[in-house]
Amino acid sequence: MMGAVVSLDALLDERRVWKGRAQVQPVAAQPTGHALLDAALPIGGWPPAALTEILIPAHGSGELRLLWPTLARLADKGERIVLVAPPHVPYPQAWQAAGVDLRQLSVIQASDTDALWAVEQCLRSGSCGAVLCWPGKVDDRALRRLQVAAETGETLAFACRGQQAAANPSPAALRLAIDLRPSQLRVLKCRGGLAPASPIPFTTGP
Amino acid sequence: MLWACVLLPQLALDGVMRRRAEPEKPLALISGTAQRRVLQTVNAAAQELGLRAGQSLTAAHAMTREFDTVEYDPAQTEHWHRLLAAWAYRFSSQVSLKYPRVLLMEVESSFGLFGPWPVFEARLRQELTAMGFSHRIVAAPNPVAARMLANAHDGLVVTCPDTLQQVLEQMPVNRLGLSTEVSTAFARMGLHRLRQVLALPRDTLARRFPAQVLQHLDTLLGRRPVALECYLPPDHFETRIELNFDVESHQALLFPLKRMIADLALFLGGRDSGAQRFVIHLEHVPSVGSTAPDTLIPVGLLSAEREANMLFELARGRLEQVVVPSPVRALKLLARDLPAFVPSHRELFDDRPQQSLPWEQLRERLRARLGDDSVSGLSFHADHRPECAWQPASLSRPAAGINPVPRPGWLLREPEPLTDLGVRVLAGPERIESGWWDGGDVRRDYYLVETCNGLRGWAYRSVGDSGLLLHGWFA
Numbered sequence: 001m002m003g004a005v006v007s008l009d010a011l012l013d014e015r016r017v018w019k020g021r022a023q024v025q026p027v028a029a030q031p032t033g034h035a036l037l038d039a040a041l042p043i044g045g046w047p048p049a050a051l052t053e054i055l056i057p058a059h060g061s062g063e064l065r066l067l068w069p070t071l072a073r074l075a076d077k078g079e080r081i082v083l084v085a086p087p088h089v090p091y092p093q094a095w096q097a098a099g100v101d102l103r104q105l106s107v108i109q110a111s112d113t114d115a116l117w118a119v120e121q122c123l124r125s126g127s128c129g130a131v132l133c134w135p136g137k138v139d140d141r142a143l144r145r146l147q148v149a150a151e152t153g154e155t156l157a158f159a160c161r162g163q164q165a166a167a168n169p170s171p172a173a174l175r176l177a178i179d180l181r182p183s184q185l186r187v188l189k190c191r192g193g194l195a196p197a198s199p200i201p202f203t204t205g206p
Numbered sequence: 207m208l209w210a211c212v213l214l215p216q217l218a219l220d221g222v223m224r225r226r227a228e229p230e231k232p233l234a235l236i237s238g239t240a241q242r243r244v245l246q247t248v249n250a251a252a253q254e255l256g257l258r259a260g261q262s263l264t265a266a267h268a269m270t271r272e273f274d275t276v277e278y279d280p281a282q283t284e285h286w287h288r289l290l291a292a293w294a295y296r297f298s299s300q301v302s303l304k305y306p307r308v309l310l311m312e313v314e315s316s317f318g319l320f321g322p323w324p325v326f327e328a329r330l331r332q333e334l335t336a337m338g339f340s341h342r343i344v345a346a347p348n349p350v351a352a353r354m355l356a357n358a359h360d361g362l363v364v365t366c367p368d369t370l371q372q373v374l375e376q377m378p379v380n381r382l383g384l385s386t387e388v389s390t391a392f393a394r395m396g397l398h399r400l401r402q403v404l405a406l407p408r409d410t411l412a413r414r415f416p417a418q419v420l421q422h423l424d425t426l427l428g429r430r431p432v433a434l435e436c437y438l439p440p441d442h443f444e445t446r447i448e449l450n451f452d453v454e455s456h457q458a459l460l461f462p463l464k465r466m467i468a469d470l471a472l473f474l475g476g477r478d479s480g481a482q483r484f485v486i487h488l489e490h491v492p493s494v495g496s497t498a499p500d501t502l503i504p505v506g507l508l509s510a511e512r513e514a515n516m517l518f519e520l521a522r523g524r525l526e527q528v529v530v531p532s533p534v535r536a537l538k539l540l541a542r543d544l545p546a547f548v549p550s551h552r553e554l555f556d557d558r559p560q561q562s563l564p565w566e567q568l569r570e571r572l573r574a575r576l577g578d579d580s581v582s583g584l585s586f587h588a589d590h591r592p593e594c595a596w597q598p599a600s601l602s603r604p605a606a607g608i609n610p611v612p613r614p615g616w617l618l619r620e621p622e623p624l625t626d627l628g629v630r631v632l633a634g635p636e637r638i639e640s641g642w643w644d645g646g647d648v649r650r651d652y653y654l655v656e657t658c659n660g661l662r663g664w665a666y667r668s669v670g671d672s673g674l675l676l677h678g679w680f681a
Contacts, residue, residue: 057659060663086616089617090584094613098615102584106581106582107581107582121572125567126563128565180659
């Protein structure tokens, strides 16, 4: 018996079906700015309108170097970038040297529970280009809320979390882990394709 | 010139009704001395119970007790009258409150903006109905004629003086605003319509009646100019709602608050201004022997806003954080700071169609819950000391000239002692010596270090000290 009629195109566009033959690399809506990473991701960049989880061993492991090209590109387009409860003070000189227009940058100070609320509000409003947050102890449900909010507002959401969270399942569309020794990126999960098995070299800057 | 007369036949009752949560319940406004309480006006539901205006309260209670009573307050009626004038000021620059329960406004000069009269009138009616005021609207070439025609007509529009004369001639003499003695005298003389009065020779009228009668008739027909005092909107907004019972929960305060803020938005629309800051006063029940001071809830915004829903949501955010110390008897809203409203810039073709909430409104919502200082930009400050090189600011300011020396992306709020023993120095030292003039003197040698985990940090050693202090991460 035929079930509901599903358009094949729609199914493929959603990128939930894995295809055996490699396609021509599509032009991504949100390139990461790192050529090797772009090539490894199935849609050639950040999943647009979705939550991306960045798992780091400690604050300062390269999460900013990973995001700065994206943030600079968004800020140049006049999009607002919001940092919700950052762990440290963003040093304006370094951010500006990375090309981020400080006029588009807003920092929100909030306690743990309020921070999640603020992130959801920012994502849902659709007035921000990217929202960065550092959720400490969050459960699956809270992350799912953020993922839904990012879809609603069509906003890039980035959550930086500790690497011990890698063991737990997550609703995020993309999960990246940053390793320091050796300096590399590992894709743990990506929607719309198999995660590349081999790590991606992530060279240290200065 | 075309003057519109908006007659509000039950202004006092409508004013009370629109503040009640259940308008369909029977209600009567009462007035009179303490010995003899009289029903001043009753609403439709009360009329169905058989209550009539002018009945004594005792007689009404003998029939039924199933109705609420509210003291008739002329000051409140006056308040509504002025609020509606502020509303009408949006449509015309000449609004007059000459007659009680009546708004007179010159409308012809506003046709360019609001369309021809039928469209304009429909809009006035729609907005008045939405605000909950019953009304009659008549337009005529002069204000006095418009006022008098509203006594007998609704929806009538007269544009040329000839038609005006014909219409006025049909009017009964006792509806023309003449004093009671004069209209009784006319009636006893057998003159019931204006046409009959106008047919009399002027000199006999002048002899038999006071001079005001002829003057009034001439003004009515537009033969005599009339000077009207125009309404000037006040510079601040104040409204107060007395609650019928003592309220201790936030929930019960929200409905009156919403009404007050809707009135504020109405007022702001008329003045084409926005509210930057307003204060909600919670007036408490005075306890025995002492007066309880009002609880003040200031609502401050970064930019002027006037959209009712948004103002309400912000005020609600602040109200819900306040602990109400004792029962609340009345609410007052006071807005003094009313700068000009500048609509926010919107693109015609937004990249994202779902952009439902502009950043300015989002920022206000965040500030309402997280505190006034919670949302800030990042401002560069020309100082070599890292802790002075950044400042939270409402508007971010980029650096003018930038130093090519590497700086860490994260700066620690307080430097921490670097206890890690496997620290390797990669670069440095870089001497930063500054601040001798303001007491924050620093003499530090900064190093780029790598911990044994592979994290890259920015640490310094004060000149003369031995230990390294970590000040940032090259993230």
